[in-house]
Amino acid sequence: MKVKKKTATRRKAASRAHQDGNYDPTDRRAFLKGVARRNQGQPEFLQAVEEVAYDVFDYIGEQPKFSAKLVFERMTEPDRVLIFSVAWEDDEGNTRINRGYRVQFNNALGPYKGGLRFHPSVNLSIIKFLAFEQTLKNALTTLPLGSAKGGSDFNPHGKSDGEVLRFCKSFMLGLHRYIGPNLDVPAGDIGVGSREVGYLFGQYKRLTGEHAGGTITGKGIEYGGSLIRAEATGFGTVYFAVRMLEHHNLDIRGKTCLVSGAGNVALHCALKLAQLGARPVTLSDSSGFIHDPDGLDEEKIAAIKELKEVRRGRISEYARSRRRVSFHAGARPWGVKADLAFPCATQNELEGKDARTLLANGCIGVVEGANMPCTAEAQTLLRKKVLFGPAKAANAGGVAVSGLEMTQNSMHYHWNEQELDAKLQDIMTSIHGQCLEYGRRGRKTDYVRGANIAGFVRVGRAMIAYGV
Ligand code: NDP
Ligand code: 2IT
Numbered sequence: 001m002k003v004k005k006k007t008a009t010r011r012k013a014a015s016r017a018h019q020d021g022n023y024d025p026t027d028r029r030a031f032l033k034g035v036a037r038r039n040q041g042q043p044e045f046l047q048a049v050e051e052v053a054y055d056v057f058d059y060i061g062e063q064p065k066f067s068a069k070l071v072f073e074r075m076t077e078p079d080r081v082l083i084f085s086v087a088w089e090d091d092e093g094n095t096r097i098n099r100g101y102r103v104q105f106n107n108a109l110g111p112y113k114g115g116l117r118f119h120p121s122v123n124l125s126i127i128k129f130l131a132f133e134q135t136l137k138n139a140l141t142t143l144p145l146g147s148a149k150g151g152s153d154f155n156p157h158g159k160s161d162g163e164v165l166r167f168c169k170s171f172m173l174g175l176h177r178y179i180g181p182n183l184d185v186p187a188g189d190i191g192v193g194s195r196e197v198g199y200l201f202g203q204y205k206r207l208t209g210e211h212a213g214g215t216i217t218g219k220g221i222e223y224g225g226s227l228i229r230a231e232a233t234g235f236g237t238v239y240f241a242v243r244m245l246e247h248h249n250l251d252i253r254g255k256t257c258l259v260s261g262a263g264n265v266a267l268h269c270a271l272k273l274a275q276l277g278a279r280p281v282t283l284s285d286s287s288g289f290i291h292d293p294d295g296l297d298e299e300k301i302a303a304i305k306e307l308k309e310v311r312r313g314r315i316s317e318y319a320r321s322r323r324r325v326s327f328h329a330g331a332r333p334w335g336v337k338a339d340l341a342f343p344c345a346t347q348n349e350l351e352g353k354d355a356r357t358l359l360a361n362g363c364i365g366v367v368e369g370a371n372m373p374c375t376a377e378a379q380t381l382l383r384k385k386v387l388f389g390p391a392k393a394a395n396a397g398g399v400a401v402s403g404l405e406m407t408q409n410s411m412h413y414h415w416n417e418q419e420l421d422a423k424l425q426d427i428m429t430s431i432h433g434q435c436l437e438y439g440r441r442g443r444k445t446d447y448v449r450g451a452n453i454a455g456f457v458r459v460g461r462a463m464i465a466y467g468v
Contacts (some may be wrong), residue, residue: 015458028057035076042346047376048132049076055452059438068113069468071460073134078128079112080104084174086152088166090159097168098154100174103186105131107146108462111182113138115189115218115401117151118196126347129153129187132222133371134262134399136455140431144404148184150175156191157312168199176207181214182409184264187402188218190346191266194230194307217402226405228420229266230400234268236397236428237275237342237389237419243388243432244365244447253277256295256338260284261345262308265369265395269342271301282333284345285315289333294326305348337361338455344369352377360383367394393431393451400427431463 024030032053033184039045053072060066066159090096101124104112114134117127126264131149138145154167180185188197197218205211221227226234242252255278259270262283267398270280279295283304292300300322319327321390334341334354341358343350346369355378358366366382367389368374374382382388401424408414415423429449 001329002337005343017355025073026057026061027069028053031057031073035386039125039128042128044125044129044372045132047348048129048372051379052136052452052456053447055449058449059347059453059456065464066456066460068339069464070455071462071463074463075459076132077103078131079102081124081128082150082175082178083124084155086167086170086174088163088170090163090176095180096167098152100150100152101127102106102175102178102184102186103127103131103148103151104178105147105149106135107140108459108466110144110146111180112148112184113145113187114148114400115187115335116192116196116200117149117189118154118156118160118191119151120153120155120455121461122151122153129347130371133392134380135451135459138399138403139395139455139458140393140434140451141400142398142430142458143427144405145399148186149189150186151189154191156196160457161195164196165199167222168196169203172200172203172207172244176204179204179215181212181406183202185214185402185406187399188214188264190263192218193216208313215407217253219403219405224405225407226401226408226414226420228424229401229405231268231271232401232424233265233395233398234270234344234369235272236424237265237269237344237367237394238272238395239367239397239425239428240389241340241342241367242276243429244367244389247432247436247445248387250364252340255340256281257281258282258336258338259369260289260333260349260373261370262304263345265398266344266382267301267305267308268282269344270296271312273342274298274301276352278340278344281338282336284333286317287314287325288329289321289329290315290325291333291336292322294324300369334358335361338363340365340367342369343373343463344368345373346370347372348375349375350378352376352381355381356369358382369395371395379448380440383446387448390448390451392455393447396431397424397428407416415417 084100136146219225365387368391434454435450438453
């Protein structure tokens, strides 16, 4: 009786601590109502939180140590949101202005860590959803990494090198005071590749006078970057898919695979699939998708990489140069019959109707290379019926090798390709194991639940250790 009374008093104290007054920390609906009220006009952020809340509230019902301290409520509130103006001059001498963001979400496990996205669609909702997802993803790597995300509504497409350089310099002018090896460590994401990271780090170095390599990851190999960082997200996604298939006595060899996107993640995902004997048959960009019924092999992928990364061309140009390859303008690849799908372009690129098509065509697995590429409806459909690898688990290989880049920078040392690939594979195996541990549903595994709860528990334990 006494114990019960004490718990009730504690709960009451917890509810007083929350701005919602009479708040029951085990009530998911009340929580979601509060999040929606505090984050109006941020649909992507609410979508990401809602998905995790579904699993976490189920779990914390039996774990009062988490609910009493409002751990999940605190985990969905960013530590700090920076918004800054980025003025720059285009090649004609016109003044241009963009908005810069950095959301430092949670540093319970280590310095804030996460990429920068340059894309015209960038807004606060998108950066917050990415930073929130990063909290759980970075926890799953088991490396000492907190979470952040940033970027700008700047569109690098069609800009000259000089324009991108001037934009990056101005962006870093606005950001440099708030980042550092023990504070916040940015990296790339959509629209931020090795060229942009070079310009950003160069400006950071000029402004601070220090070669603090651990301030940004994804750097060039010549100046402190890590081998296989460029490959890591796509390779890691395939390693995760292989673990899922193996666990279900299935083999990736011979599987026909749909890949969307034609950027860093998609190309390396397709490359690893080809190397392991699978048959990637599609790639896409924002103008449409290409379909090669013979499968994209290493040579074809290298040609597309050169087209995209060096010539900065469109995927349609590749189709024009190959007789058996078709280009489908304005469409996504999900209607092509295949065994596995790897959405590797952007959020909400695979919708409910696409999920139904994949299922009708006999697809057995969907593994997310991009962040939140499946809409909530698509995820609900797929999670029940096929092997579904959620982004925060499946694409964690990129940030994991970023973490290893930070380690190498602080040791003033570097590992070779084999060592790094072995470490990446170990990390993806460990993430798969964590999903199994927390995602078991009878004889089946719900990888979404597993990833959400495993990430939550790791960050939550650290937050509890610090006290409120
Ligand atoms: P890139 O900029 O290298 O490539 C992005 C690709 O996706 C391009 O082909 C682009 O086409 C396409 N794309 C972007 N936005 C849209 C859109 N709105 N509609 C259709 N196609 C689109 O980015 P990354 O490969 O680095 O990132 C891809 C995804 O992977 C993102 O969700 C990112 O957050 C995630 N990710 C990236 C990691 C990394 O290490 N880079 C790590 C983990 C996740 P186009 O050129 O026409 O715009
Ligand atoms: O979404 C992601 O995990 C990334 N864009 C990579 C982040 C990083 O810090 O390497």
